[in-house]
Amino acid sequence: MSRIIHLFDPPTRFVAGTVGVPGQRTFFLQAQDARRLVSVVLEKEQLRLLADRCEDLLDDLLRRGVPRIPAIAPGDLDLEPLAQPIDEEWRVGAMGLAWNPERGLITIEAHQLTDDEADTPDVESDADEGPECLRVRITPLMARAFNARAQRLINAGRQPCPLCQYPIDPEGHICPRANGYRRFP
Numbered sequence: 001m002s003r004i005i006h007l008f009d010p011p012t013r014f015v016a017g018t019v020g021v022p023g024q025r026t027f028f029l030q031a032q033d034a035r036r037l038v039s040v041v042l043e044k045e046q047l048r049l050l051a052d053r054c055e056d057l058l059d060d061l062l063r064r065g066v067p068r069i070p071a072i073a074p075g076d077l078d079l080e081p082l083a084q085p086i087d088e089e090w091r092v093g094a095m096g097l098a099w100n101p102e103r104g105l106i107t108i109e110a111h112q113l114t115d116d117e118a119d120t121p122d123v124e125s126d127a128d129e130g131p132e133c134l135r136v137r138i139t140p141l142m143a144r145a146f147n148a149r150a151q152r153l154i155n156a157g158r159q160p161c162p163l164c165q166y167p168i169d170p171e172g173h174i175c176p177r178a179n180g181y182r183r184f185p
Contacts, residue, residue, distance in 0.1 A: 003121075003130045006031070006038045006089075009137040010105070016047050016150045017082035022158045023169055029092070029110055030082050031136050037083055040110050040134055042092035044154060051150035053097050054106065054143050061099065061140070068104060069140045073148035090132055096123035106143045110134040 008014065013032040018025040027047050030039045042050075062069045093113030099106055111120045112131035121127040124135075138146065158167035163177040 003128055004132045005126070006036070006132075006134045007137075008033055008036075008038075008135070010142070011136050011138065013078065013083070014108075014136050014138055014142060014146060015078055015082070016051075016146065016153055018153055019082070019086060021170070022156065023167065025157070027153070028082060028086065028088075029134065030086075031134060032083055037085075038089055038134055039082065039086050040089050040092050040112075042095075042110065044157070046092060046095060047150050048154050050095055050097070050108070051147045051154070054108070055147045057097060057099060057106065058140055058143055058147075066101075070144050073144040074141060077145055077148055077152075079149070079152075089134075093131065094120040098123040100124075100137070103137070105137045105139060108136050108138065108143075 008031040011031045011033050013030070015030055017028050017030060019028065020026055025044075027042050027044050028039050029042055029047075030037065032038075058069060062071060090112040092110045094111045096109040096111070097106070107124055109123050111133050114120070114131045121130045121133075158169065160166065161168050161173055161175050161177075163175050166173065166176075
């Protein structure tokens with residue numbers, strides 16, 4: 001299949017967001033510039049891993065003394081809802097993360113879910129064949145802001161049960177560790 005790469009270099013906005021109530025939320029990555037808006041669906045765990053790996057990369061660059069790497073996220077986080085219309089382009093399969101030292105930018109890639117993840121090209125590859133790709137190049141400050149917003153989304157989910165750590169639904173939770181005898185609201 002001929003490969004389509006949605007390149008945002010740089011985006012005016014790159015955020016993670018959700019639609020729905022905790023327990024039934026759909027997670028999105030959304031990139032936007034003056035002319036385009038691309039929204040792709042990913043799993044909560046994929047978002048958690050992306051934010052964690054991005055944070056690890058930034059912390060490593062900071063430890064190595066790379067200039068212009070912020071230690072913390074900016075105080076004025078983008079907490080606005082996802083831009084409308086939210087049209088799902090595809091579901092994310094493989095993801096990639098890379099640091100470009102010449103430009104001082106972080107590249108984040110989200111590749112379309114396919115049956116064979118072995119077909120996914122390397123980060124920054126412009127191969128003619130492969131799954132559709134969302135590629136954004138962001139500053140370290142934008143990356144810290146993205147990570148902070150992603151962590152807020154992840155932590156805003158259902159609260160874990162104090163005994164079994166499974167999420168507690170809005171209508172309650174029958175805890176397997178209590179053999180179903182206790183309901184936690």
